[in-house]
Amino acid sequence: MIITTDIARPIVDQIMKAIDYNITIMNHKGIVVASTNAKQIDKPHLGALKALELKSKSITEPINSELTDFTEIEVNVPIEVNNEIVGVVGITGNSDCIDKFIHMIKITVETLLEQQVMIEQLRFKRTALEEWVQNIIDTDYHNIPILESKAEYFNIDITISCCVFAIEIKDFNQAVFDFETLHQNEARIIKMLRMYFPYSFFATFLGKDRFIIGLPEKNKKDMERFVEVGREINRQLEQEGLTSYIGIGSASEGILGYRSSYLEALQSIDILKQVRSKDKVAHINEWGILRLLAQIPSDFRCLYLDQFSKRMPALSSELEETLVVYLENELNIKETAVILHIHRNTLIYRLDKIKELWGLDPRSFHDAVKLQVINLIKELK
The missing domain is CATH 1.10.10.2840 (PucR C-terminal helix-turn-helix domain)
Structure with missing residues (x-):
């Protein structure tokens, strides 16, 4: 992990709310990335370099301050994340009480950084999963062995039959231009889908008004339940003022099976748009010969x-x-x-x-x- 100013600055701000001391965070090279003293930013820190060299606490004393009537010292300790030294945190203050704070600050910084690592790992995995799903549904993507190996990384057993939902929301985010709002709207729909289907293999936004969710299917009763839940999702979206169509593909195994199920779900949506019916949710098996005529x-x-x-x-x-x-x-x-x-x-x-x-x-x-x-x-x- 590389500590940057973007990562370290919020941590310093948060610690400063609890204690009134000069806090400095350095990266793995001993360069200051965040400090209550802005003049130190991007400069090498001697105390940090010493702490990195010793791989333990470094104390610099005394620091004579003209503004106080007591002696200040500076203590720097290595920051460890996953048993690896990734930087240094330093504190400057009254020599009588600073030592008892440094270990608390070290633990706080390490905990916050570990949380940041977890968030980054989850973000990376989510992005990788989205790319994997995009490749599955892309009929021009033919490196199936790669997709099969990645399925193991995501703990997805592709030997289990999967039924793919395609949810198309008319004009989704069309009038939204703020990136943060766009992301929040997408995340809200994904959260809702996961609430209805907590055991889904994947759920993601594909762009162009379309969401996709993969569901393990064991028997015919599952299919009937999926259709009913699809109607409930449709009703909830309508209550939010969103018009949607939900197509459900037949259950299939393997990467190509999942792709086929997705294409069937799209076909079901296409037929829903063509038939003179008020229903906006349908499984591909419901259409019979109409599926052929629609093509x-x-x-x-x-x-x-x-x-x-x-x-x-x-x-x-x-x-x-x-x-x-x-x-x-x-x-x-x-x-x-x-x-x-x-x-x-x-x-x-x-x-x-x-x-x-x-x-x-x-x-x-x-x-x-x-x-x-x-x-x-x-x-x-």
Whole structure:
């Protein structure tokens, strides 16, 4: 660890609130980096050099002061962090009581520096984790063995199936230009995600309004729970005035599996934006054939729908509803009649009417597939 002025100055300021003595902190080369005497900054300190050479306490005495009626001495002691001497702290004052303060100050400085080291280590690990996640989702990054080895450093077992959440928050931080506020907003969302999913593999901000979180998935119940929690996150963001879409990929193992899950989560968000639905949270497995249709360019979808519409008369709203419910219930006449609150014969009459108007029989599997495709294309914007 290298002690800099940025690190040492707050420590000196904090100690000075407790004791009224001249405090000086030197780096590993004996150069003053922080002091109550500003004139000493960036200059070599003889007492510190001696303490570094001895690797123990160095006392300089006496210092005759014209401003006091007692003798002052200067005591310098090495600062140790993780059993390594990283600098020196010195105190100047009344020789009668200075010695009892120096050990307290040494412990205080070392404790504060150790805390700083921990903060820096956590910051480094967080930055490294963010870079690792960015490389996972980057389809142009192909050094998979490197990502696998880094997973061990982060204590992430990539043999465990992971389900990836992608959270897109519309216009996130768009009107914020202060870096500190930007960081605080990002950290607040990450904290919220970790609160909902404390056992996540990773949670980070990807930029461009998007957050990502990786969750170990053990069974189907986990998937259902993830969707419900996703809806709760969406509601909380709405309460904060934020519009969000949450896509969930299927659980997969390994680096490429995690990448695939992320791409599925993005695809789910893309479909959510296209369908005429109020729901803003969806697992990729919910979409069925709609997932395939959504990948067809909208121009081609519209062309297909227009060609069909020009040849066929429009259905009444009653027949439209009947067809949708019938197809959603997998051509089950009994279930459809119950949901629509109509008699079985009434349902059969309506299905016959659809066949008469469109030339497609909803009770025929092949015709039902065509009708389902038409309905799904209508769902997409």
